[in-house]
Amino acid sequence: xxxxxxxxxxxxxxxxxxxxxxxxxxxxxxxxxxxxxxxxxxxxxxxxxxxxxxxxxxxxxxxxxxxxxxxxxxxxxxxxxxxxxxxxxxxxxxxxxxxxxxxxxxxxxxxxxxxxxxxxxxxxxxxxxxxxxxxxxxxxxxxxxxxxxxxxxxxxxxxxxxxxxxxxxxxxxxxxxxxxxxxxxxxxxxxxxxxxxxxxxxxxxxxxxxxxxxxxxxxxxxxxxxxxxxxxxxxxxxxxxxxxxxxxxxxxxxxxxxxxxxxxxxxxxxxxxxxxxxxxxxxxxxxxxxxxxxxxxxxxxxxxxxxxxxxxxxxxxxxxxxxxxxxxxxxxxxxxxxxxxxxxxxxxxxxxxxxxxxxxxxxxxxxxxxxxxxxxxxxxxxxxxxxxxxxxxxxxxxxxxxxxxxxxxxxxxxxxxxxxxxxxxxxxxxxxxxxxxxxxxxxxxxxxxxxxxxxxxxxxxxxxxxxxxxxxxxxxxxxxxxxxxxxxx
Amino acid sequence: xxxxxxxxxxxxxxxxxxxxxxxxxxxxxxxxxxxxxxxxxxxxxxxxxxxxxxxxxxxxxxxxxxxxxxxxxxxxxxxxxxxxxxxxxxxxxxxxxxxxxxxxxxxxxxxxxxxxxxxxxxxxxxxxxxxxxxxxxxxxxxxxxxxxxxxxxxxxxxxxxxxxxxxxxxxxxxxxxxxxxxxxxxxxxxxxxxxxxxxxxxxxxxxxxxxxxxxxxxxxxxxxxxxxxxxxxxxxxxxxxxxxxxxxxxxxxxxxxxxxxxxxxxxxxxxxxxxxxxxxxxxxxxxxxxxxxxxxxxxxxxxxxxxxxxxxxxxxxxxxxxxxxxxxxxxxxxxxxxxxxxxxxxxxxxxxxxxxxxxxxxxxxxxxxxxxxxxxxxxxxxxxxxxxxxxxxxxxxxxxxxxxxxxxxxxxxxxxxxxxxxxxxxxxxxxxxxxxxxxxxxxxxxxxxxxxxxxxxxxxxxxxxxxxxxxxxxxxxxxxxxxxxxxxx
Numbered sequence: 021x022x023x024x025x026x027x028x029x030x031x032x033x034x035x036x037x038x039x040x041x042x043x044x045x046x047x048x049x050x051x052x053x054x055x056x057x058x059x060x061x062x063x064x065x066x067x068x069x070x071x072x073x074x075x076x077x078x079x080x081x082x083x084x085x086x087x088x089x090x091x092x093x094x095x096x097x098x099x100x101x102x103x104x105x106x107x108x109x110x111x112x113x114x115x116x117x118x119x120x121x122x123x124x125x126x127x128x129x130x131x132x133x134x135x136x137x138x139x140x141x142x143x144x145x146x147x148x149x150x151x152x153x154x155x156x157x158x159x160x161x162x163x164x165x166x167x168x169x170x171x172x173x174x175x176x177x178x179x180x181x182x183x184x185x186x187x188x189x190x191x192x193x194x195x196x197x198x199x200x201x202x203x204x205x206x207x208x209x210x211x212x213x214x215x216x217x218x219x220x221x222x223x224x225x226x227x228x229x230x231x232x233x234x235x236x237x238x239x240x241x242x243x244x245x246x247x248x249x250x251x252x253x254x255x256x257x258x259x260x261x262x263x264x265x266x267x268x269x270x271x272x273x274x275x276x277x278x279x280x281x282x283x284x285x286x287x288x289x290x291x292x293x294x295x296x297x298x299x300x301x302x303x304x305x306x307x308x309x310x311x312x313x314x315x316x317x318x319x320x321x322x323x324x325x326x327x328x329x330x331x332x333x334x335x336x337x338x339x340x341x342x343x344x345x346x347x348x349x350x351x352x353x354x355x356x357x358x359x360x361x362x363x364x365x366x367x368x369x370x371x372x373x374x375x376x377x378x379x380x381x382x383x384x385x386x387x388x389x390x391x392x393x394x395x396x397x398x399x400x401x402x403x404x405x406x407x408x409x410x411x412x413x414x415x416x417x418x419x420x421x422x423x424x425x426x427x428x429x430x431x432x433x434x435x436x437x438x439x440x441x442x443x444x445x446x447x448x449x450x451x452x453x454x455x456x457x458x459x460x461x462x463x464x465x466x467x468x469x470x471x472x473x474x475x476x477x478x479x480x481x482x483x484x485x486x487x488x489x490x491x492x493x494x495x496x497x498x499x500x501x502x503x504x505x506x507x508x509x
Numbered sequence: 510x511x512x513x514x515x516x517x518x519x520x521x522x523x524x525x526x527x528x529x530x531x532x533x534x535x536x537x538x539x540x541x542x543x544x545x546x547x548x549x550x551x552x553x554x555x556x557x558x559x560x561x562x563x564x565x566x567x568x569x570x571x572x573x574x575x576x577x578x579x580x581x582x583x584x585x586x587x588x589x590x591x592x593x594x595x596x597x598x599x600x601x602x603x604x605x606x607x608x609x610x611x612x613x614x615x616x617x618x619x620x621x622x623x624x625x626x627x628x629x630x631x632x633x634x635x636x637x638x639x640x641x642x643x644x645x646x647x648x649x650x651x652x653x654x655x656x657x658x659x660x661x662x663x664x665x666x667x668x669x670x671x672x673x674x675x676x677x678x679x680x681x682x683x684x685x686x687x688x689x690x691x692x693x694x695x696x697x698x699x700x701x702x703x704x705x706x707x708x709x710x711x712x713x714x715x716x717x718x719x720x721x722x723x724x725x726x727x728x729x730x731x732x733x734x735x736x737x738x739x740x741x742x743x744x745x746x747x748x749x750x751x752x753x754x755x756x757x758x759x760x761x762x763x764x765x766x767x768x769x770x771x772x773x774x775x776x777x778x779x780x781x782x783x784x785x786x787x788x789x790x791x792x793x794x795x796x797x798x799x800x801x802x803x804x805x806x807x808x809x810x811x812x813x814x815x816x817x818x819x820x821x822x823x824x825x826x827x828x829x830x831x832x833x834x835x836x837x838x839x840x841x842x843x844x845x846x847x848x849x850x851x852x853x854x855x856x857x858x859x860x861x862x863x864x865x866x867x868x869x870x871x872x873x874x875x876x877x878x879x880x881x882x883x884x885x886x887x888x889x890x891x892x893x894x895x896x897x898x899x900x901x902x903x904x905x906x907x908x909x910x911x912x913x914x915x916x917x918x919x920x921x922x923x924x925x926x927x928x929x930x931x932x933x934x935x936x937x938x939x940x941x942x943x944x945x946x947x948x949x950x951x952x953x954x955x956x957x958x959x960x961x962x963x964x965x966x967x968x969x970x971x972x973x974x975x976x977x978x979x980x981x982x983x984x985x986x987x988x989x990x991x992x993x994x995x996x997x998x
Contacts (some may be wrong), residue, residue: 031772031809032857034675034735036837039675041840048848059627083625088617100593104585110601129575134821136572138548171825174849182700184522185529207848212669214676248522281522318522332623334854347526353530359537359696360663364853365823 022100023028045210049203049469058463073461079481080463082257082425083106084331085486091387094384095373098124102133104367105327106277113385116382117206124369131363141169141339142365145372150340152375157304161264162341167170168353169339169371171363173287173324176340178208179322180283182247183353185212194247198229199469200428200478202257215245220354220473223430226419227261231270238278239393250280255288255299255423258470258480260403262423268305284321285340285421290328293400303343319343325370327425337367337374340361385431399425400482402490409494413501425484431477431501437508449477455504511773534699536887538692543971545568545943547952562950566982569952570968571914573820573884576973579744581819581880583873584862586758587613591622591858604869613858622854629846630658630828632853634861636826641864645778646793651830657842658828660852662776664812665829669772672842673738674701683736683771687718689745689917689959689967691693704734708960713918715908716750720759727767736996739769744777744912745789747959747969749892751786751912757794765806775811776827779817782889783911792832808832814859816914818884826856826863888914891972891979898983903991914973917956920966921991938966946991949985 036044045223055078062076078086085091085404094117101107101121117475129135139313140146153162155316170176185193194215195203209216219237221227239366241247253270264269275282284302291301307314320382325337338387342471362368377392403421410418410429418429441451449466456462467478485493525533544567550567567575574580583606590596590610597607616633629635635653642651659665674682683704686694698705710716723739724820730736741760741959743752752760764771771790781788791810794804814826831839851857866881867873892910899907899918907918923938930940938955945951956967974982 030839032833032835032839033768035835036841038675038737039672039838039841045673046848047844048844081625083618084623085621086624088619091621091623100589100596103592104589124723130577131574132574132580132823134573134580134819134823135575136570136822171853172850178849181533183528188529204848211845211848227801231614248527260663279522330623333616333625333850334621334623336851338854346521346524348522350521350527352525353713355537356535357702359535359693359700360667361661362823362825364660364825364856366855367853375854409520473613 025408041122042211042213043480044421046207046211047203047469048207049427049465050322051467052452054465054467057454058457061461066104072459072462073075074459076457076463077485077489079465079485079493081463082327082331082482082484084484085333087482088486089331089395089435089484090391092377094388095330095332095370097384098373099370101368102366105131114142114383116378116384120373120376122319124372128365130453133369135365137169137362137365137368139353139360139362141167142362142368142372145169145368146339148376149341153301153303157301157307160304160307162268162303166342166345167339168357168473169337169363170322170334170339171367172267173285173322173331173338173340173403174204175336176320176322177285177387178206178281178340179353180340180342181208181214181249183341183349183356184281185214187246190244190246192245192469193249194241196234196247198251198253198466198474200258201251202253202285203469206471211470215241215247217241217245218471221259221261222417223473226258226422227428229263229267229271231274234271234274246278248276248281248332249283251283251285252302252303253285255291257285257288257295257424258426258428258465260419260424260426260428261293261420262292262299265298265300265305268300268302269309272302272309272313272317274305276313282319284319287324287327288424289323291395291399291425292423294420297422298425298456303341307344314372317343318342320345325367325374328374329392330370332370332373335367335370335379336364337371338363339371343484398487399483402487403427405487405490406481406483406494409491409498413498415505416501421483425482426480426484428470428478428480431479432505433477434505437504440508449479452477452485452504454481456497456500460500462493462496462500510799520750530689531700531702535624535696536692536699536958537696538954541954541958543939543946543952543954546943546951547946549764550557550946551952552911560950561948565946565952566974567952569954569969571816571973572822573914574822576971577818577975578884578973579880580821581877583867583877583988584819584821584859586873587862588855588859591855602874605867605873609862613861617854622858624854625786626658626851626857628849628851629843630656630852631857631861634837634857635828636660636859637865638830640840640980642790642792643831646790646796649793649796655831655834656828657831657846658826658857659811660856661815661822662774662825662829663827664825665757665811665827666772666774666844667694667758667810669829669840670701670703670738670833670847671696672753672838673770674703676735679733679735681734682738683730683734685723685736685739685884686739687731687742687745687748689747689956689961690740691742691774692930692958694828695739695960699815704730704736705729706736707736710745710748712908712965715747715911716748716917718756718760720763723760723763737768737770738772739764740772740774742774743785745919746774746779746851747915747954748907749910749913749915749917751781751783751788754787756792758798759801759807761791761798762797764804771806771808773808775810776813777814777849777873777913778812779793779885780888780914781912782892783909786911788912792830795832803917805833807834809834812858814863817863819859820864821859824856825853826860827852828860844926887976888972891976892916892977893984894979895970895972897988898980899998901985904994905990912974914971915969916972917959917969920968921994923994924998926993929997938968941966941993942968945986945989949989951982951985951989
């Protein structure tokens with residue numbers, strides 16, 4: 021107190037000047053200013069403000085249910101049974117759903133999904149995950165002790181990056197990420213104060229990964245940091261490419277040679293549409309390369325309940341598998357995750373259903389397969405449709421959407437538009453997307469939010485809207501692009 | 510590759526020597542070595558290994574359902590309806606449960622709790638939280654814009670600490686925490702590389718907080734860091750005290766005078782048992798102190814679905830309210846939480862039910878009130894029982910368990926036991942708890958995991974086991990303590 025008893029007039033303790041500088045450096049475009057403006061516009065529409073459109077179409081984020089995709093019936097039945105076990109006596113629920121629920125509840129403390137689970141995740145779920153991986157990667161063992169359940173894949177990715185971040189200045193950990201990338205990576209790297217090391221995907225070759233570019237990027241990074249992690253997203257986000265088996269083998273060989281820890285983000289593993297493309301897990305390829313590699317290369321791979329045909333983003337379920345992790349580090353990892361007690365139990369239960377879905381002969385099998393197939397076929401169709409329509413627009417060129425759930429087309433912007441954007445201090449594709457939003461209600465994410473080669477411009481658009489809405493969206497986009505190009509030419 | 514084509518023999522990329530040093534410093538006793546041993550013993554029992562007991566009683570963690578507490582029926586009904594909306598046509602479910610479910614679903618994307626929510630949390634849930642706070646703190650406004658839903662309270666606490674951590678060396682952020690403390694605090698401080706600043710609670714005065722001790726601690730810390738945050742847990746964990754209104758006022762005055770950001774961990778706000786004790790929120794006291802304080806002091810307070818009468822730990826639901834946070838910092842906070850997309854939607858829905866429980870006149874009100882009251886009365890009874898029985902044991906002295914769900918009794922250990930522990934490199938109370946576990950199957954957490962005054966020893970024990978089991982536990986403990994004392998005297 022000052023002498024007259026009043027409190028001294030001081031500023032706030034926590035200000036942008038006193039706060040964590042790494043947090044300030046974080047950027048997350050998928051929920052950035054354009055999405056905030058979209059939410060605002062939705063409110064304005066509700067309040068009766070006149071716009072040249074009637075609804076905002078949010079194609080900015082891979083949020084299937086928000087786009088009208090229905091949840092898988094079996095999953096929700098089991099989740100309801102786990103939540104309110106009195107329903108186990110209800111004959112509306114099929115026996116296989118009840119069996120799954122009973123099994124999950126038996127491995128919960130007090131038979132309740134309201135109990136904390138072990139920090140690494142429910143025992144039987146980790147076993148089921150390991151079995152799923154063994155079925156997926158035929159002939160290769162998976163150890164439940166190497167499985168950690170997570171709060172969505174994001175949580176696992178951040179946790180592994182956290183373990184890996186060390187050193188100062190030139191010895192600081194460098195993390196190699198693709199450009200374009202999913203901005204969780206750049207955001208986490210910034211937050212942890214690690215060094216972002218970019219390698220560029222080859223847009224001309226359908227966003228493929230060239231080892232020579234990895235080599236260039238690594239060499240350049242070694243001048244100023246200690247690059248020790250290589251992150252891969254396959255199928256790609258935001259770029260939708262599916263890596264060939266050969267490419268994965270080359271990447272693993274590169275990681276082994278250069279002593280890099282591999283992180284494989286494989287959350288879109290069921291989202292493969294293009295003919296001739298197939299999902300190959302890094303784990304499987306690693307083990308097929310023989311003991312020289314499989315006993316040496318450190319790998320963490322990630323999966324989630326949020327993507328594929330499930331789209332259960334809200335549950336925040338996921339797992340990671342760690343391969344060749346030093347046992348002492350694994351103990352540190354287990355300790356670290358224990359501080360947050362456990363991932364959400366409902367998300368763990370849902371993850372269990374994904375890896376332990378209805379089998380032939382079980383009462384829910386047919387419905388499950390139909391729902392799954394319908395969703396994946398519709399996505400395949402929409403992937404093709406998106407590519408085709410976008411490529412009819414002069415000034416837009418779109419690689420095939422081989423997998424995942426996004427297109428990342430390149431847009432040609434007139435010089436005058438670029439200059440006007442720069443004068444406003446905006447990235448040119450942000451300027452473009454903002455105008456698109458204001459004029460059509462379509463919400464996309466500018467390519468600058470994911471990174472792109474200097475002088476090129478893109479946007480990311482999900483292929484999730486129902487076909488009729490997607491058609492409207494694509495046609496509006498086409499019309500807008502033509503108008504925009506005219507206006508600024 | 511080396512010249513003969515073989516891979517060079519290098520060590521692992523990620524080892525305890527190369528990993529994040531801050532992670533190595535993290536300790537989390539609540540799930541530490543003693544709990545790992547307990548899990549091991551449970552496995553041994555299952556495999557038929559003979560022990561002097563038949564089951565492990567885990568009194569180490571506040572995990573109500575695991576201890577047999579039944580979930581609140583209404584909560585689980587609504588959650589089942591949200592999960593599997595076809596049940597909305599089922600007349601087994603009461604109308605108020607259906608209304609709650611409909612309202613939550615309407616504010617979810619695509620009416621599904623499988624959609625991502627906004628990063629700050631579902632709009633209607635944040636409004637309900639604000640209304641709840643206004644009912645709790647009569648006459649004081651709460652703004653939904655100041656509410657952030659979280660993945661359990663832990664998530665919120667870590668996020669605020671993350672914002673606050675800055676500076677280097679002598680300017681590094683110091684975080685004042687009570688000793689004994691809940692080890693989430695020390696663990697997060699270590700992980701963030703902030704400086705832990707201890708202030709000791711007064712065991713002689715029922716674990717109360719003395720301002721003179723805060724002053725001493727602050728002054729000492731200013732010699733080597735920048736103490737700018739003061740954390741309070743009320744009702745106390747692990748110490749079970751409930752702070753008086755006067756004490757809270759003094760703390761706020763101290764924080765205002767010394768320019769400290771206040772963090773109030775109030776997850777046990779319904780767990781108050783002792784006569785004459787009452788829960789006062791920091792927010793309420795702050796605003797009752799008048800505009801000189803209420804317009805100035807920065808406060809974040811935390812709540813959760815995991816404690817009180819709910820015990821829904823597995824859902825990882827929680828919220829925080831931020832008061833007087835700089836608007837630019839709030840924008841940074843919103844950005845930061847958006848990187849993880851959103852807290853689990855089921856946890857958010859459950860949090861909504863906690864703050865929007867059945868009201869008089871609604872069909873579920875009576876059952877809800879009965880379940881709630883039964884749980885809280887049983888806890889009050891067990892709090893008393895625990896204190897009484899422990900205080901009959903020579904060498905154990907236990908403060909009243911005024912609130913929360915733990916006792917933290919002091920134990921007198923014979924010199925010879927202390928020496929034997931030290932020879933083993935163990936904290937003496939760890940040595941004691943480990944022996945207790947091996948001989949009786951009772952799993953407690955040693956006081957050293959929470960911090961305690963040099964030369965004193967304690968353990969933390971939850972009061973959650975059902976009364977009959979709690980009696981067995983307390984009597985076994987009594988017997989063990991007498992035997993242990995004899996053995997080492």
